Amino acid sequence: MESSAAVHERGLGKTLRRDRWWVPPLSVALGLSLCGAYATWAVLQGNYYFAEQFHYLSPFYSPCITASCPEDIRLFGIGWWPLSPAILMMGVILGFRGTCYYYRKAYYRAYFMDPPACAVGEPWGEGYKGETVFPMIIQNLHRYFLYASVVVWLFLTYDTVMAFFPHGQFGMGLGSLVLLVNLFLLSGYLFGCHSLRHIIGGNVDCYSCAFGGKARHGAWKRASWFNKRHMGFAWFSLVFVCLTDLYIRLVSMGTITDFRLF
Numbered sequence: 001m002e003s004s005a006a007v008h009e010r011g012l013g014k015t016l017r018r019d020r021w022w023v024p025p026l027s028v029a030l031g032l033s034l035c036g037a038y039a040t041w042a043v044l045q046g047n048y049y050f051a052e053q054f055h056y057l058s059p060f061y062s063p064c065i066t067a068s069c070p071e072d073i074r075l076f077g078i079g080w081w082p083l084s085p086a087i088l089m090m091g092v093i094l095g096f097r098g099t100c101y102y103y104r105k106a107y108y109r110a111y112f113m114d115p116p117a118c119a120v121g122e123p124w125g126e127g128y129k130g131e132t133v134f135p136m137i138i139q140n141l142h143r144y145f146l147y148a149s150v151v152v153w154l155f156l157t158y159d160t161v162m163a164f165f166p167h168g169q170f171g172m173g174l175g176s177l178v179l180l181v182n183l184f185l186l187s188g189y190l191f192g193c194h195s196l197r198h199i200i201g202g203n204v205d206c207y208s209c210a211f212g213g214k215a216r217h218g219a220w221k222r223a224s225w226f227n228k229r230h231m232g233f234a235w236f237s238l239v240f241v242c243l244t245d246l247y248i249r250l251v252s253m254g255t256i257t258d259f260r261l262f
């Protein structure tokens with residue numbers, strides 16, 4: 001049997017594998033490129049998209065923190081950010097997803113081919129330092145992007161509740177359900193984060209000795225359920241947040257009409 005070192009020496013894409021090992025990295029490259037292109041286009045399209053009559057705010061623009069945002073959705077009524085709020089939100093989301101342990105594996109393989117797949121030759125040879133030197137050492141900021149994302153998640157939760165109570169009264173349309181599904185998928189992705197799981201219980205050596213050990217163990221077990229499905233939540237939440245933005249964008253522009261259930 002040939003050693004992995006020998007396969008490596010033979011160069012990029014060289015392998016003894018006979019399966020279609022190139023399908024996953026190619027799919028990831030296409031998926032991330034499409035979602036990235038849509039998000040970039042969307043961010044450059046204006047200051048916010050808000051369907052006022054139904055209280056639907058696109059998740060790309062939440063919280064709305066520019067002076068041009070309507071007063072009732074402006075954070076604390078103050079508009080201090082001079083640009084589109086999407087630029088700030090995208091910075092947080094891109095930082096969070098870009099440093100995510102799952103996405104790192106996915107785009108290292110898809111874009112950098114480092115390596116393209118297990119037991120497949122890669123382009124980079126000697127001198128590989130992993131994430132111990134600049135610029136890849138920045139990946140260690142994941143925990144801080146997690147904290148910022150929790151704040152954004154709180155605002156998205158508030159927006160979703162408000163989509164069921166426009167103008168203080170219960171009401172529900174297709175957009176309310178779209179926002180609810182979006183929140184569920186984003187929550188599944190967030191709760192399965194490796195860093196979050198570590199913080200809430202993974203760093204405890206002895207639950208029966210630790211303060212609040214029983215509660216932390218329960219939280220850790222729930223986070224572990226989401227963590228096992230992290231890749232699925234990562235993809236579904238990424239695609240669906242783009243679809244949610246598109247739906248609310250079209251409703252707020254009057255291009256389509258929201259289907260009202262109540």
Ligand code: FES
Binds near residue numbers: 100103193
């Ligand atoms: S590891 Fe994927 S979001 Fe934290």
